[in-house]
Amino acid sequence: MNRDELADFLRSRRARVTPAEVGLPVGDRRRTPGLRRQEVAQLAGMSIDYYIRLEQARGPHPSRQVLSALSRALMLSHDERIYLYDLAGQVLETPRIREDVPGSVLHLISYLEEVPAYVLDARYDIRAWNPLGSAIMGDLDAQPPDRRNVIRWVFTSCEIAEHLDDQEKGRFARASVADLRAALGRYPDDRKLQALVAEMLGLSPHFAELWARHEVEIRREQRKRITHPLVGTIDAICQVMPVPDRDDLRLVLYTTEPGSPSHQALRDLRQLTLS
Incomplete structure (x- = not known):
């Protein structure tokens, strides 16, 4: 307790x-x-x-x-x-955050050739992605493992945060912190998660201010406007889907309205990643 x-x-x-x-x-x-x-x-x-x-x-x-x-x-x-x-310590079984991704999920995101997709764990570490997911998130393949963390990106002004306008940054930052607090409630003994929170409290006054609000809300569907340096503005629905039998993992998909300029922008981005 x-x-x-x-x-x-x-x-x-x-x-x-x-x-x-x-x-x-x-x-x-x-x-x-x-x-x-x-x-x-x-x-x-x-x-x-x-x-x-x-x-x-x-x-x-x-x-x-x-x-x-x-x-x-x-x-x-x-x-x-x-x-x-x-x-209050009313947990029947202490869950844990694993670092593997089921093969079935890896196969699924590889088949989604026109949809940016990646797998996010409860610490906001990106564990797997498809080529379009890497392209929209800023070349994940080139990032070392300890830098593939969305919380660090958002609160240390790295590339992914620069793709969002100020209003989007504010909404995403607040939702992410509320979701991270919910994760800490589910995994109170996870040392890496505790270390991430301590790191952000020390580095980011904005994170500390949001953390002090004690807001708790698991992230679900959210609309985003992304400004990509290669294809311009993309209005997308960020769908956050739990992975069956793995409460510590979520599948994140960026979908656009068929036939819209944003849909075409994603297609253009895919062509650029293949070239």
Whole structure:
């Protein structure tokens, strides 16, 4: 059980929920827009003293019933509920991040000749890719293994971040950090993941600011506008698909509307990679 992280997470989620959202009167004497501690305790059906101890990182191991009640009171999303349970040590089996990619997935991305595709692990390391995926991500074959990490790219101003406009960078950075925090909840004992977070906290004030928000959300479909140096603007849907039986891996695909200028740009990029 990570008492300090659990306390921080509870405080941050309590500050996010307004009284009106849970059917409580707003009143005139509130110093902050969020819920008071006693209100969370009331909504969750527990004593105020018990809840205060949880927020002060000195409470006992909360039961599943307590965690369920807190999830409802704080209006947690599905991803946030999973993260809360993980922080409280309610994990039946400790998962691990593996570094291999199933052969069936490697075959699949090789067949996707007109779709940029790559395989991303929970640490945001790119583990496998097809030629078009390499071309759109900035020549992955030329990158050493320790540099094929999307989090490092985004927060250290490397090539991939330069392909996105400022608005896209901001959305992608926020989504990536929320997703990375969810991964740390699923893999709390992964030392490489812990080291990546520590590295980014030391190197990037922007990462540190986003990390302090305690946002938790697993990445799924997202629209992107990419400016590629060879073919110009590509408006794509970035589809993030879990690999069956491998919670630590996701297949990332960049698709475009058939017949659109972006679709033609991807075709042009493919021809350039073949030449």
